[in-house]
Amino acid sequence: MNVTGNLTYETIPTKKGNNLIMLKNYTFSKDSRTRNYYCSSKLKGCRARFKMDEKGDIIHGDFTHTHDPPKYAISSCGHYIKLKWCWWLLHCVVYTLEIYLS
Numbered sequence: 001m002n003v004t005g006n007l008t009y010e011t012i013p014t015k016k017g018n019n020l021i022m023l024k025n026y027t028f029s030k031d032s033r034t035r036n037y038y039c040s041s042k043l044k045g046c047r048a049r050f051k052m053d054e055k056g057d058i059i060h061g062d063f064t065h066t067h068d069p070p071k072y073a074i075s076s077c078g079h080y081i082k083l084k085w086c087w088w089l090l091h092c093v094v095y096t097l098e099i100y101l102s
């Protein structure tokens with residue numbers, strides 16, 4: 001599925017300074033050299049990705065995931081970065097566990 005046009009997403013700050021993008025309950029992380037974002041499950045073979053322009057609009061992407069959304073979500077009322085951090089850290093732990101167990 002290719003999607004063009006403006007999509008809404010949420011930005012989650014990370015320790016490294018790179019932002020994690022939450023889009024349709026999936027998380028994406030930025031490639032350090034380009035404006036490409038890749039699914040957080042890229043290492044597990046998911047090829048979902050998208051490209052962002054200078055203004056932060058998603059210009060095109062492939063949102064076909066090979067897995068279910070991560071089992072966490074940022075609540076719609078989650079304006080608190082700390083809360084997001086908690087979610088992200090939780091995700092990180094779960095993700096590490098998933099790698100460890102698979």
Ligand SMILES: [Zn+2]
Nearest residue numbers: 039046048065
């Ligand atoms: Zn994916």
